[in-house]
Amino acid sequence: MRIVVTETGTALGHSLVTHLSHSHDVVEFNGDALDPAACAVALANADAVIDLRPVASIDTAPDPGSLENPQSWKAAGVHVEHLSRGTYVLMRAAVEAGASRYILGSTLRHLEGYDPTFSVAESWRPRPDVDDPAGLGAYLAEETARQLALVEPLAVICLRFATISTGHNPVTGDEVHVDDAVQACVRAIEAPLAISETYSRTTLASGWWVFHVPGGGDTSRFPVGAARGIGYAPAHDCEVASRTGVRAPRDTSTVPSRVIRRVTMFGAGGPLGAATAPHLMSAYTVRLTDARSLAEIRDANQPQSPGAPLPSVPQAPHESITCDVTDPVAVAAACEGADAIINLTVIRHDVPGSFRVNLEGAYYVMRAARAHGIRRSVHTGPALNLHDRPAGYGHEFGVPDDAPARTGVWQYTVAKYLGQEVVRLAADAFGLESPTLVFCAFVNPDVAEPAPGGPHPMSISWDDAGRALRHTVDAPGYPAPFELMHITADLPHDRYSNAKAKALLGWSPRDNLEHLYARHT
Incomplete structure (x- = not known):
C-alpha cells in the first residue's frame, strides 16, 4: 500500500514510518495541510492516509490567552481554525486521490471532563474544554472528519490516543507506549471494518469509526474497549494510576444576566x-x-x-x-x-x-x-x-x-x-x-x-x-x-x-x- 503519514518528526510519526516502511510504500508529508495543491501532490495515488496533526499538536498548542487581552486570543483561534481546515483539505485530497482509508490521530484529552471513576468508552460524548486549544482543536478536527466520513467514499478511523510515552512502560494511567500507539495505527490500516449483523451483514468500505488507544493494565484511565475489535492489544501496562483527575475549564464562573439596552x-x-x-x-x-x-x-x-x-x-x-x-x-x-x-x-x-x-x-x-x-x-x-x-x-x-x-x-x-x-x-x-x-x-x-x-x-x-x-x-x-x-x-x-x-x-x-x-x- 502507498501510505501517507503526517507529522513524521514526532516520536509516534517517526516510529510509525520505520515500522510501515518494511512492507509499504510510505510517503512523509510534513508540508502545509492548508494548501490544497501541496496536499494533492503529496497524496497522489495514496491508498491510505495517517494524519497525526491533532495528536501531535497537543504539546505545541498555544495558551488560550487572557480574557483581559484580546490580542492574546489570536494564537488559539488560529490554531483551532488551522486544525479543522487542514483536516478538511487533507480529507478532500484523500478522496480525490482515491484513498480507501483515512486514519485521524486524535486525543483522549477531551474525555477527561468525566469523573475518573467512570469507565468512559467510545460511546460517550466528548467534553472538550473550550479554554484548552489543544483539546478543542482536536475535537473540531474529529468533527470535521466525521461529517465528511458520512458522505464521502472513504473509511475514516479516529484513534484517540492517551499521552504518548517513549519510556519502558507508560508511567501513569494517562499514557500509552509509543509502540502500542504504532500497533493501533497498523491495526486501523489493516483490519476489516464491519458493523453488527443486527443491522447489516457486510464489510464496509466507507463510514466513521472511533477507537480509544490507552495503555494496558488495570490502572489505565481509559479501558481498552472497541479497539479490541480491530485487534489492538497493548503490550505495555501502565505502572500507576492516572494523576490527571477531571480536567476542568480554567474559569467556571457563570456570566450573570443584566438588563439589555x-x-x-x-x-x-x-x-x-x-x-x-x-x-x-x-x-x-x-x-x-x-x-x-x-x-x-x-x-x-x-x-x-x-x-x-x-x-x-x-x-x-x-x-x-x-x-x-x-x-x-x-x-x-x-x-x-x-x-x-x-x-x-x-x-x-x-x-x-x-x-x-x-x-x-x-x-x-x-x-x-x-x-x-x-x-x-x-x-x-x-x-x-x-x-x-x-x-x-x-x-x-x-x-x-x-x-x-x-x-x-x-x-x-x-x-x-x-x-x-x-x-x-x-x-x-x-x-x-x-x-x-x-x-x-x-x-x-x-x-x-x-x-x-x-x-x-x-x-x-x-x-x-x-x-x-x-x-x-x-x-x-x-x-x-x-x-x-x-x-x-x-x-x-x-x-x-x-x-x-x-x-x-x-x-x-x-x-x-x-x-x-x-x-x-
Missing part, C-alpha cells in the same frame, strides 16, 4: 442584518458592524437576491463601525458597552474564508462575550439537517430542530457547524445564553413568484427573519444555554417545524407565502 450586531451589512436592524433600533441602542462600511454596501446596490434588503446607515444614538470578525481586538472593542450580541457573519464560497469567519470568528465572539460579561449572544447559520442522500434527512418529515447535523462536504456548512459547536461548548461551560437561529431560503413576498415545485419547505420572508432575531433579544430567558431553532414560515409541508421558535421566542411569522404554493387556475 445596547446590542452589537456583527455582519450587519448583509440582507439579514438589514432586515433585522430596524426592528432592533425601535427598542435598543444598536452598534452595527461589518467588514465593509454600511454606506459602501448600500451604494454598491447589489442585493443578494431579488428583493433582498440593503443596509441603511443608522442615525444617532445608533452607530455603525467596520469590524473584521477574525480580528479579536476589533471584536472585543465592538462589544464594549453592549448587553447583547448578534452574530450574522458569514462567508460561503471560499474555503479559508469560510473557516476563518464561521469558526474562528465565532470563537472570538464567544471570548468577547465572556470578557465583557455579556450573557446573551445570538448566533445564526444555515439549517444543517437539509441534506439528502447518503446521510441526510432530505427524504424525512417532522425533522426536529435538534436533529444531529449533516453538513455534507460544502465548506460553508462544515465551518458553520464547527462554529456552532464552539458556541455550544462555551455557552454550556460558562452559563451564557446563546440562542441560535437557522435558516434556509429567504424570500421577499412582494416580488417572489411561484416556481415549479413550490417554495423550499424551510422558507421565510426577510422581515419575519428580522423579527425573529429581535425576539431573541426580547426573550426573558432560555431553558438551556444553547438552543437551536428553525426559522421558517407556517408552511404545509410538515418537514420542518417552527414550533420551538414560537414557544421560546414568543414569535410567529406573518408572511405565510401561500401565493408561492397555491394552485392558480
